[in-house]
Amino acid sequence: MKDQIGKGSSETYIDPVVVKLIMDASCEVLGVQMKTDVKFTTIQPLQSMTGGSGTLYDIASVIGLVGNELIGSLAIGFPSATFLKVANRMMRETFTKIDKENADTAGEILNIISGVVRRNGRNHGYTFSSAIPNVIVGKEFELAPGVDHSGLIKLRADTDVGPFFLEFTMKKRPSEGD
Amino acid sequence: MFDPSTKILVVDDFLSMRKAVVNNCKDLGMTNIVEAADGLEAWRLLDTANPPYGLVISDITMPNMTGLQLLTKARADARFAKLPIMLITAEGEQDYVLTAAKSGVSGYILKPFTPEIFVEKLKGVYKRHFKG
Numbered sequence: 001m002k003d004q005i006g007k008g009s010s011e012t013y014i015d016p017v018v019v020k021l022i023m024d025a026s027c028e029v030l031g032v033q034m035k036t037d038v039k040f041t042t043i044q045p046l047q048s049m050t051g052g053s054g055t056l057y058d059i060a061s062v063i064g065l066v067g068n069e070l071i072g073s074l075a076i077g078f079p080s081a082t083f084l085k086v087a088n089r090m091m092r093e094t095f096t097k098i099d100k101e102n103a104d105t106a107g108e109i110l111n112i113i114s115g116v117v118r119r120n121g122r123n124h125g126y127t128f129s130s131a132i133p134n135v136i137v138g139k140e141f142e143l144a145p146g147v148d149h150s151g152l153i154k155l156r157a158d159t160d161v162g163p164f165f166l167e168f169t170m171k172k173r174p175s176e177g178d
Numbered sequence: 179m180f181d182p183s184t185k186i187l188v189v190d191d192f193l194s195m196r197k198a199v200v201n202n203c204k205d206l207g208m209t210n211i212v213e214a215a216d217g218l219e220a221w222r223l224l225d226t227a228n229p230p231y232g233l234v235i236s237d238i239t240m241p242n243m244t245g246l247q248l249l250t251k252a253r254a255d256a257r258f259a260k261l262p263i264m265l266i267t268a269e270g271e272q273d274y275v276l277t278a279a280k281s282g283v284s285g286y287i288l289k290p291f292t293p294e295i296f297v298e299k300l301k302g303v304y305k306r307h308f309k310g
Contacts, residue, residue, distance in 0.1 A: 033198070033290035091197040105194035112289045115268020119288075122271075130239060130269070 013172045014045060014151035015070060017124050018117075022074065025116035026157065026166060029109060034089040038157045046152035052142025053154055055165050059083050059098055060136045060143055061106040063114050065170065067121070067128040072151070072170030075143050076110050082162030089161075098137055107133040145169045180233060180262075180304050182207035187227075189213075189220040189236035189245065190266070195289075199235055199266070202296045217243025221251060224258065231261065233303075238267040238274060246277055253282040262307045264299065266291075 023040055030036040046053060057077035065072045078086070084095050087105040095102045110133045118128045136143075145152050145167070155166040186203055188211055190196045196213050203211055212231075214220035217240055224231060234252070238245035245265050252258035265278055268289040278286060285303035287296065 029290045031290075032292055035292075087194065091194055092201045093197065100193075102194065104192050108192040108194045111192065112268045115289060118269065119271070 013070065013170060014153055015170065018065075018070065018121075018126065018170065019043075019153065019155075021117045021121055021124070021126070022113070022166060022168065023155065025113045025120065026076075028116055029112045030086065030159065033112065034086050034109075036086060036089060036159045036161060038159050040155050041158050042154075042156035044154045044156075046145070046154055052144045053152075053167055054142065055154065055167075056140040056142060057165070058137070058139055058141075059103065059106050060141075061110040061133045062136070062143070063110050063133040064131040065114070065117075065128060065168070066131070067126050067173065069126055069173055070170045071173050072168055074110065074114065074166065074168040076106065076113070076164060076166055077143060078106065078164045079162060082159070082164050085161035086159075086164075103135055103137050107135045143167055179206065179301055180208065183210060184208055184232035185227070185229060186211045187214060187220055187223060187231045187234045187236075189215075189217065189234065189240070189248070191215050191237065191240040195237065195266075199296070202293050203235075205293060206297065206300070216240040217245060217248035220248055224252065224261075230257070234261060234263040236263065236265055238265050238269060238278075246274070246281065249278065249281045249283055260307070262303050264303050 027038045030038050058080035060075055060077035062073055062075040065074050080098055087095055087102040090105055121128055151170045153168055157164050186208055188196050188199050200211050212223060214223055221243060236245040236248055249263055252261060252263060262284040264285040265283050266287050266289060275286060284307060285299055287299045
């Protein structure tokens with residue numbers, strides 16, 4: 001998996017340190033707050049595209065990543081079966097469908113992941129601004145990365161309650177005068 | 179540890195985190211719990227509460243009024259100078275921690291946390307407030 005980080009088109013910029021920060025934060029957050037062990041099984045650099053990333057979700061959350069070295073966005077997406085089990089574990093309730101009582105769990109998971117990335121990123125010389133996540137709820141929708149991206153990457157994580165995915169785009173922050 | 183009858187105010191803009199905290203409190207037999215979605219709503223509840231709250235557990239980063247702003251406002255009011263206030267955050271930034279400490283926070287817990295960590299932090303808050 002490590003060999004796949006850093007590859008892409010000539011315009012891509014995939015910072016392996018940031019990728020690892022995000023992966024480690026995801027494992028920590030789901031492992032601790034939701035008692036869900038996470039194993040990343042697939043890492044897929046993507047080419048620039050204007051369509052969807054090819055994975056279908058029932059709920060997702062997206063947050064901006066703006067830092068001293070790079071800018072981009074991070075998304076986490078779940079099929080409903082995985083999401084409901086994760087939400088049930090976090091809140092220790094029993095939800096059978098995604099609704100307003102549990103949907104913001106996706107946002108809070110991403111909120112905590114980004115907070116852990118900010119916290120641990122400082123040890124590697126990265127500073128990120130805090131941001132507010134959005135949550136998207138639907139039925140089998142795809143996420144499409146925005147325009148003007150450089151690096152696109154999709155990670156699949158497997159857990160004992162099903163898979164989820166992280167998708168993020170990043171590009172090197174333009175220096176002053178660019 | 180806090181008496182089970184303690185009136186608790188749980189403040190977080192994420193419903194899912196409020197539920198997680200509420201259920202952690204219920205594990206300890208504490209069921210007299212009121213929720214607020216931001217610091218401003220929490221302040222209104224604190225200001226008009228009768229009987230008063232015995233514990234506040236608040237997120238830091240929230241719209242309208244942050245947890246730090248709520249803490250500062252509470253400590254500036256003689257009624258709440260000694261109210262146990264615990265802050266919860268994913269940030270952990272040293273500036274936040276220092277500001278919270280200077281503002282008189284009773285305890286601090288970093289997300290993510292397990293129910294066990296939550297209980298230990300709450301015990302620490304109780305000990306600091308009531309046992310010197």
